[in-house]
Amino acid sequence: MYYRRLTMFGYAGKIARIDLSSGKVLIEETPNWLVELFYGGKGFVYGILSRELRPGIDPLSGSNKIVIAAGALAGLAPASSKTIVGAISPLSGLIHDTSVGEWFSYMLRGGAGFDALVIEGASSEPVYLWVSKGRVEIRDAGRIWGGLTTRDSVKLIREETSKAASIMVIGPAGENLVKIANIMVDGERAGGRGGLGAVFGSKGLKAIATYGIPPIYPLPISMVS
Numbered sequence: 001m002y003y004r005r006l007t008m009f010g011y012a013g014k015i016a017r018i019d020l021s022s023g024k025v026l027i028e029e030t031p032n033w034l035v036e037l038f039y040g041g042k043g044f045v046y047g048i049l050s051r052e053l054r055p056g057i058d059p060l061s062g063s064n065k066i067v068i069a070a071g072a073l074a075g076l077a078p079a080s081s082k083t084i085v086g087a088i089s090p091l092s093g094l095i096h097d098t099s100v101g102e103w104f105s106y107m108l109r110g111g112a113g114f115d116a117l118v119i120e121g122a123s124s125e126p127v128y129l130w131v132s133k134g135r136v137e138i139r140d141a142g143r144i145w146g147g148l149t150t151r152d153s154v155k156l157i158r159e160e161t162s163k164a165a166s167i168m169v170i171g172p173a174g175e176n177l178v179k180i181a182n183i184m185v186d187g188e189r190a191g192g193r194g195g196l197g198a199v200f201g202s203k204g205l206k207a208i209a210t211y212g213i214p215p216i217y218p219l220p221i222s223m224v225s
Contacts, residue, residue, distance in 0.1 A: 010073070011035065012113045016136045018129060020203050021062055021121030025136045030115045040072035042097055044116050045086035049095050052118075059090040060177060060202040062122035068168070068208065069116040074105035081106050083168075083185070089194035090179040096194030100185045103166040104210060111212015123204035128169075130161050131210040141206040147172050151187035153207060162211040169207035170197040177201050 017026040038047050045067045057063045064087055071082035083105040089096035108114055113134040123138075126145035130137040139160070144153045150171045157167050166186055173181035174197030181197030182190045191197075200206070 010109075011040070012070075012109045012115045014114050014134070015116045015118060016114050016131070017118045017120065018136055018138065019121045020119065020123040020127065020138070020205065023123075023138055025138070027134070027136075040074070040115065041069055041082060041084045042086075042099075043072075044069035045084050045097050046095060048116070048118060049086055049088075053088060053095070056093075057088060059088040059093060059199060062120075062203070064088050064199055064202070066119040066196070066199055066203070066205075067116055068108070068119070070105035070109035070114075074109050083108070085168075085183060085191050085196055087194075087196055087199045089196065090177075090198050091195045096196065098183065098191035098193040098196055100168070100183065100189045100191040102185045102189045104168055104185050107166050107210045107212050112210045113212065117208070119203065119205065122202060126204050126206050128157060128205070128207040128209060131208060132162070132165075132212055141204075145175060145206050147175075150184040154187045157207055157209050161209045165209045165211040167207055167209045170200045170205075174198055174201040175206075 013030050015028045015030050034047050048067045066087045069084050082099050084097050084099050086097040112131045126141040127138050128141040130139055144156050150169050153169045154167045158165050168185050177198045179195040179198050182192045183197045
């Protein structure tokens with residue numbers, strides 16, 4: 001019943017937790033407290049991180065976590081496609097978020113089936129995530145790590161996943177832990193606040209690719225009558 005209520009209001013009802021240290025992926029139900037207190041996006045990012053991170057951790061260590069959450073109306077309303085990325089910032093030492101546009105959140109929630117991704121630990125080798133059809137795969141990123149532009153990286157990842165995939169990626173600055181490094185989506189949109197590209201780099205995480213076409217969500221009768 002709870003899952004049905006979530007999907008009725010546009011939530012996917014699932015969160016993926018990815019541990020890059022162990023290579024394990026755990027699929028969880030979107031928790032009730034998160035939905036009751038927040039409306040997706042930035043609320044989900046701060047709700048999860050504030051509960052799971054302790055003050056004073058090294059932002060560029062495996063103890064930091066990245067949360068990527070679809071905006072509240074992603075996949076539901078036209079032009080509502082913001083994705084919020086959050087972690088402890090290497091610039092401030094505080095939880096920080098940045099927002100990006102393009103198709104990422106539309107495909108993450110509506111198509112791939114996740115309200116958010118929680119990324120933990122750090123990989124010993126460069127990797128990227130492929131998120132589609134309710135699954136998350138950790139894939140080798142060796143051939144796209146080491147100096148490629150973000151646009152070139154997007155092209156190579158689309159060759160391995162889907163030509164229509166939406167891709168969040170870092171460039172050489174993020175790989176080299178530059179504390180003002182951006183996150184780029186589809187080679188066009190920048191998540192530039194907080195230096196979160198360096199957090200990706202510290203985890204050996206080059207990119208996240210997602211693909212899926214959302215179904216048409218039925219509105220509750222009370223909203224159309």
